Amino acid sequence: MDKLARDEEEKLIARSQHGDVEAFNQLIQQYQQIMYGTVFRMLGDSDTAADVTQDAFIAAFKAIRSYRGGSSFRAWLLRIGSNQACDHWRRVQRHPTSSLDMLTNEEEPRNFSALETLILTGPEGNPEEAMLTMELQEIIQRGLRELPLEQRTAVVLYDIQGLSYEEVAQAMETNLGTVRSRLSRGRARMRTYLQQHQELLPRNYRLT
Amino acid sequence: MSQLDRHLTTEQLSALLDDQVSEGEQADTYRAHLQTCEQCQSEFAELRQMVRLLQTLPPPTLPRSFALPANISAEDIEPATTPEREQEAPLPIPLAAGRARLQARRASRQSRPLQGALRMVSGLVAVVGICFMLSSVLSTLSLPHLAFTNSAASGTSSSSQAQPGNNQNGAAKTPQPGPIHASGTRPVPTRVSGVAPNAKPAPTPLQLCSQLRQQNRLMHLRHFPFLIYVIVLFG
Structure with missing residues (x-):
């Protein structure tokens, strides 16, 4: 997707502010990936993330x-x-009974035997090292779910979505110092979580 | 450049990783310490690995386009609320909405007998209130046509209409100035009986008459919010 030029984006925003849905849909086209990605990483379920994104x-x-x-x-x-x-x-x-098994995912522990082989053969054989297997993504996703919301938001926005500190501060309506602190605490927790699942990480991602 | 005599905190390492060490802090001192301290190096490397892992997460596949329907504009953009307000508003998530509707229905079912009782009480209050109002309106209307001596009597009649069987009836039989007070909004018989003898050496009849008119008008105004309240309750 082409990135919108800044002045083009401003025009679309101005038109949207006058009720032009067509213009706003162009903005959605531009930002739906990052919006959905953020919500998905925060909630961990694709259907719920789609509803919340909409x-x-x-x-x-x-x-x-x-x-x-x-x-x-x-x-x-x-x-x-x-x-x-x-x-x-x-x-x-607040209402844990109502549906959200999918979000909390507390069911029986998964069988990771197949996962390990996928991880060990996956990224290294892949020319794009960045490609992580679905299973590994799931481990990370579970780790994210363990974080308090503020830390999770900071980690998702900065580390996963690549916003700047200033943008994260704007999105979280706070200052840079708070962003820094939430980010470091979230990372520390994530690191602890991943260390507990060390054996599931590909060799080149294993924490020492 | 001075060396740190303690290890770097996770926040300092995290900020170093992002190149976000604030100006008040000594970034160079931190880096110098990092070069010499194995423990901090190891922690820093772990942190970097973990962040790298997060950064390499591929974006999830979009399940659908989130474009809005063209007909959303007219009715939905009007309120032009702020994002903060939006967050307070209930979300149109099917599950949450359904639950909220169910709770609302349950709540309304529970409060139905209570509502009926309230309606009956408010109806009664409305009838009493309207009688009271009518009496005061009648007394106001009758004033201009009556002489000052009769106006006092009309005040008593209004009070006796409004609250038959009340002590004020007795008070109304006392001479002129007493009933003037008795016809006020607060039925305080003791005060009325106390006032009546004091008022015996009355001011001039003309003064009395104008006083009475003013009080009646005031009373009328005092009733007005009450009437509105009654109408609302009745509704």
Whole structure:
């Protein structure tokens, strides 16, 4: 997908602020991957993430008049998306009986024997080392789920989605110092989690 | 450049990794320590590995396009709420919405008998209130046509209409100035009986008459919010 030029994006935002759905849909086209990716990484379930992402875009369209130019539109959108994901997560925590086995995934421990072979042969044989197996992604996803929401949001936005510190601060409505602290605490927890699952990591990703 | 005599914290290592050591801190001192301290080096390497792992996570496949339907504009953009408000609003997530609807239905079912009782009480209050209002309105209307001596009597009649069987009936039989107070909004018979003898050496009849009119008007105004309250309850 081509990246929108900044002035082109500003025009689309201005048109959206006047109720032009067509223009807003072009913005959605541009940002749906990062929005869905963020929500998915925060919640860990694709169906729920799709619903929350859709709601987040509707909420963003309704609220787009409150967006003031000059700041990152991506961070503004992700603020809505991550907030909705957090709200959803908290709601699920309050009513754990209602559906959310899929989110908490507490069922019987999986059989990782096949996984290990996939990991050991996967990334190294792959020219793109970045390709992680589905199973490894699942381990990371579980690790993310263990993080408190604020730390999870910071880790997802900075480490996974690649926002800048400033954008993360904007998306989380906080300052750089808090971002730094949440990020470091989230990383520390993730590291502990992954160390506990050391044997499942590919050799070149194993923590010492 | 001074060496640190303690190990770097995870936050310092994490900030070093992101090149986000704030200006107040000594980034160079941290780096110098990192070069010499094996323990910090090992922790730093672990942190970097972990972050690398997160960075290499591929983006999930989009399940569908999230484009909005063209007809969403007209009705939905009008409120132009802020994101904060949006977050407070219930989300149209089917599950949550369904649960909320169910709870609302249950709550309404539970409060039905209570509502009926409330309606009956409010109906009664409304009838009493309207009688009270009518009496005060009648007394106001009758004032201009009556002489000052009769106006006092009309005040008593209004009070006796409003609250038959009340002590005020007795108080109304006391001479003129007493009932004027008795016809006020607060039925305080003791005060009325106390006032009546004091008021015996009354001011001039003209003053009395204008006083009475003012009080009646005030009373009328005092009833107004009550009438609105009654109407709302009745509704």
